[in-house]
Amino acid sequence: MGFEKPPTMLSHGKLPxxxxxxxxxxxxxxxxxxxxxxxxxxxDGGRVVSCQAFMRPQGGGLEWDVPLDRIKPVEGQS
Structure with a gap:
């Protein structure tokens, strides 16, 4: 008998x-x-399992995702 992951759902999260x-x-x-x-x-309970940030390269291109806690704003650029 192995560990069974509880059922989850995906939703939009708050942008930092x-x-x-x-x-x-x-x-x-x-x-x-x-x-x-x-x-x-x-x-059941709505506990957050993971948060992923989706990013698009400057100038366009394919989006990619990274864990939300790994992103920070780039200083001095817009």
Missing amino acids: YPAGTLVADTTSERTGHLVGVIEERTK
């Missing part, structure tokens, strides 16, 4: 900065514009 803010992933140092946040929550 305004949409379009230039942010950096503190681990990879990759930069992009903040597009949105997706939260994964348990169906």
Whole structure:
């Protein structure tokens, strides 16, 4: 008998900065514009399991996601 993950659901989460803010992933140092946040929550109780920030590269291109706690605004740029 293994550990069973509780059922979860995805929803939009609160943005830590305004949409379009230039942010950096503190681990990879990759930069992009903040597009949105997706939260994964348990169906029973609504406990947050994970939060992912979605970023788009400057000038356009494919979005990517990183854990929300790894992003910070890029200083002195818009």
